[in-house]
Amino acid sequence: MVVLLLAGMAPAQADEQKLMITGKIQSEHGAIYFSRGDMAAAKQIEVVTSSPWTTGKTRFRGVLLRELLEKVQAKGSILKASAVDGYTVEIPVSDATDFDVIIAYKMDGEWLEEGVYAPFWIIYPYDTDKELAQEKYYARSIWQLTKLTVE
Numbered sequence: 001m002v003v004l005l006l007a008g009m010a011p012a013q014a015d016e017q018k019l020m021i022t023g024k025i026q027s028e029h030g031a032i033y034f035s036r037g038d039m040a041a042a043k044q045i046e047v048v049t050s051s052p053w054t055t056g057k058t059r060f061r062g063v064l065l066r067e068l069l070e071k072v073q074a075k076g077s078i079l080k081a082s083a084v085d086g087y088t089v090e091i092p093v094s095d096a097t098d099f100d101v102i103i104a105y106k107m108d109g110e111w112l113e114e115g116v117y118a119p120f121w122i123i124y125p126y127d128t129d130k131e132l133a134q135e136k137y138y139a140r141s142i143w144q145l146t147k148l149t150v151e
């Protein structure tokens, strides 16, 4: 009975994975949360690019990082990003203005896979700006992203 109940709840919990944005932002409660649905309701951007993790050209869909930062009125120079798997990386806020970096939630028309890349994945246009096709930017391409702290 308990097992069935837990099994029944699992998909709902997975659906609730959100991106928390905190730190130097405009928020009375200290943090703002975005679900995939919230993201899908904002202005959509597609980045079609090759990447170290995919074969051929992949179509990533998401929102521009700079527009998300504007929305929360981020005032800082560094984003501390963390993922479900414990990975963390620092992303300069200037990347968001220098490049069309997106917070992706779909890949080739499908929601990012649970337990792999979901809920969010920072994607740079690696093919458009050739300097992006290097380790420095790959390391900032954090998948399973759930938290951004603006510092």
Ligand SMILES: Nc1nc2c(c(=O)[nH]1)N[C@H]1C(S)=C(S)[C@@H](COP(=O)(O)O)O[C@H]1N2
Residues within 6 Å of the ligand: 052, 053, 083, 084, 085, 087, 135, 138, 139, 140, 141, 142, 143, 144, 145
């Ligand atoms: N969530 C998450 N994102 C991540 C990583 C990770 O371990 N977890 N590794 C990063 C690093 S250091 C690099 S170079 C690239 C490529 O990782 P890979 O070579 O293991 O595929 O993904 C980045 N994004």
Ligand SMILES: [Mo]
Residues within 6 Å of the ligand: 135, 138, 139
């Ligand atoms: Mo890396």
